[in-house]
Amino acid sequence: MFDRITLVRRQDVPWTARTATFLGGLGFGIALSCLLLVAAGVPTESLIDELVVQVFLSSDGLAQTVTAAAPLILVGLCSALATRVRFWNIGIEGQLWLGAIAAAAVGILDIGPEAIRVWLMMLAALAAGALWILPPLVLKSRFGVSETVLTLLLSNVGFLCVQHLLFGAWKDPNNGFPVSPQMGPAEQLARFGWGNVGMGTALALTIAVLAYVFIDRSRIGLQARAIGLNPTTARAAGLPVTATVALMVLLSGALAGLAGGVIVAGTEFRLTQYLGNNYTFSGITIGFLARTHPLGVIVAAFGVAGMFTAGSSLKVFYGLSDAVVVLIQGIVLMSLLSAQFFSTYRLSVARRGVA
Amino acid sequence: MIDFLVTWLASTPTFATPILLACIGLIVCERAGVLNLGAEGMMAVGAMAAVAVTLTGGNPWTGILAGIGAGALLGLVFGLAVVVLRADQILAGLAAVAIGLGAAGLIGKPYVHTTVTGIARLDIPGLSDLPVVGPILFAQDPFVYIAVALALLGWFYLMRTRAGLRLRATGEDPGAADVAGVDVQLTQLAAVIVSGAACGLAGAYLSVVASQVWVEGMVAGRGWIAIGLVIFARWSPPRAILGALIFGGADALTPRLQAVGADVPAYLMMMLPYLLTIAVLAVPALLRRGGNAEPASLGLPFLRQDRR
Numbered sequence: 001m002f003d004r005i006t007l008v009r010r011q012d013v014p015w016t017a018r019t020a021t022f023l024g025g026l027g028f029g030i031a032l033s034c035l036l037l038v039a040a041g042v043p044t045e046s047l048i049d050e051l052v053v054q055v056f057l058s059s060d061g062l063a064q065t066v067t068a069a070a071p072l073i074l075v076g077l078c079s080a081l082a083t084r085v086r087f088w089n090i091g092i093e094g095q096l097w098l099g100a101i102a103a104a105a106v107g108i109l110d111i112g113p114e115a116i117r118v119w120l121m122m123l124a125a126l127a128a129g130a131l132w133i134l135p136p137l138v139l140k141s142r143f144g145v146s147e148t149v150l151t152l153l154l155s156n157v158g159f160l161c162v163q164h165l166l167f168g169a170w171k172d173p174n175n176g177f178p179v180s181p182q183m184g185p186a187e188q189l190a191r192f193g194w195g196n197v198g199m200g201t202a203l204a205l206t207i208a209v210l211a212y213v214f215i216d217r218s219r220i221g222l223q224a225r226a227i228g229l230n231p232t233t234a235r236a237a238g239l240p241v242t243a244t245v246a247l248m249v250l251l252s253g254a255l256a257g258l259a260g261g262v263i264v265a266g267t268e269f270r271l272t273q274y275l276g277n278n279y280t281f282s283g284i285t286i287g288f289l290a291r292t293h294p295l296g297v298i299v300a301a302f303g304v305a306g307m308f309t310a311g312s313s314l315k316v317f318y319g320l321s322d323a324v325v326v327l328i329q330g331i332v333l334m335s336l337l338s339a340q341f342f343s344t345y346r347l348s349v350a351r352r353g354v355a
Numbered sequence: 356m357i358d359f360l361v362t363w364l365a366s367t368p369t370f371a372t373p374i375l376l377a378c379i380g381l382i383v384c385e386r387a388g389v390l391n392l393g394a395e396g397m398m399a400v401g402a403m404a405a406v407a408v409t410l411t412g413g414n415p416w417t418g419i420l421a422g423i424g425a426g427a428l429l430g431l432v433f434g435l436a437v438v439v440l441r442a443d444q445i446l447a448g449l450a451a452v453a454i455g456l457g458a459a460g461l462i463g464k465p466y467v468h469t470t471v472t473g474i475a476r477l478d479i480p481g482l483s484d485l486p487v488v489g490p491i492l493f494a495q496d497p498f499v500y501i502a503v504a505l506a507l508l509g510w511f512y513l514m515r516t517r518a519g520l521r522l523r524a525t526g527e528d529p530g531a532a533d534v535a536g537v538d539v540q541l542t543q544l545a546a547v548i549v550s551g552a553a554c555g556l557a558g559a560y561l562s563v564v565a566s567q568v569w570v571e572g573m574v575a576g577r578g579w580i581a582i583g584l585v586i587f588a589r590w591s592p593p594r595a596i597l598g599a600l601i602f603g604g605a606d607a608l609t610p611r612l613q614a615v616g617a618d619v620p621a622y623l624m625m626m627l628p629y630l631l632t633i634a635v636l637a638v639p640a641l642l643r644r645g646g647n648a649e650p651a652s653l654g655l656p657f658l659r660q661d662r663r
Contacts, residue, residue: 143640149583156576164622323460330453337442
């Protein structure tokens, strides 16, 4: 197929070409998604209103978007850190579920003094997330087992842990739904009086900046970059590859866990069986959009959070299911990935008779 | 006790078949050098399309065909991205999962929780009524036997035909295959579409035959289990039968125990298939046994100009 056309890998990709393909891919994906929304029954004239005005320009919508961005920044950083050392963490939801369980456990069992309870919840969430990624990390780095399937399967196990608790020991007796009892006032992150925007958002932004300094300025960050470029060379150069990978991957898991904690203590105020839905794919999309750059993650997470906000209003007004957000993310990512072809390669058409 | 064992073993093939069907397709795909992580999404569209067509057209068999077609279509999208446009196979696979789950949820919304008439189990006079072996071996639905036949056919195709040899060569060393006159891209694209169709069939089986209803999220990680099983099967379809039966057995255990009123923590029991998959991936590596049967060029994009 296509024998007369040869593909040539570009030696240097100018930033203009990279930007153009990125914008092209993004634009194509968004255009396709808009067509899809119209086909699903959203009137063309209200697209701008639903996707831009209600999401970023109205006070309530913006508050909702900023709130949703907090856990998304954390899972985006989670994906970015692991990707930097070539570790495919596609079990973000698993670590997030465990973080949510750990945070809720501190709240439900009233562990520690009330003054620092909410921060104990955050610490527990960090630890639980790191713990949940430990088995895939060990199996991958010591025994060479593929981490993709391992991390993902542990997501399913994590979700079943949540269901086990919600349909059993932690079921709120005063509620018909399988949810945990509500967190007390000491077990909630402080809010600033604008929607649910509060300490969760501040925490996520702070961590993103710290992650930037860590990745870009610290020795470990530079080692991680060398490993990401070429693990074999990095090892040959005497860098502590195993230890650096382990640290980055554990941090990745911990941040996903923290995202779970932030959701429990910042927006849901209880453990539910829906709070972790769709974070794995969002995290990976955000990490990819940001090219694993921590400050880029903030921007990308904000964009994806807008999609969440738009999705919830489309659900209410047009009866579209939550799946529409997943579908649009998939389309946009596939489109971006495919568009990269045009900056990575150059087509050259062979003349007849010339091999 | 013996009754429990017989009903458990008799219900195992129903749970094993979708995993086996998907696994066979994924083996063909990976043997051609393409890692298809989109299985979960392809099963989801297959399951939804099969129920949608059965409900609107009224025939479970056309529903199954629609499921195969829907899986193949998503396979084509994924194939164009990774084979022709050389997109990253892991990320594109995840995107395919999202597209599959999203499209199934969006399009399938009107069909949720509506039961369909499925496909009857075989009733072979004499054989089906035998004690013990009758219900286990001779009273399954047709797809159980079709899946086993496909596994054997898949083995024959891969190991005993010229086309299978070419496909395997593509996965091991696409450069060498290219020089030998194999159209690498066409082979890989076809393999990806076949795996999509197989996953679509697996999904259609789940909804139309096994559950006779469609709900969002019903694939529940089975696509990922099938991907893990490919490694357990060491890229050989007949070995996948064994693997699928183990997982089917684990999957079938929970409803059986609940049916007899045993007081077991249901959600912990449901972890069994996932933990088992992790175990079969980890144990051979821990024992450092078995060598590496993975196709050498799995997951790498092929570019004729890249000299290696």
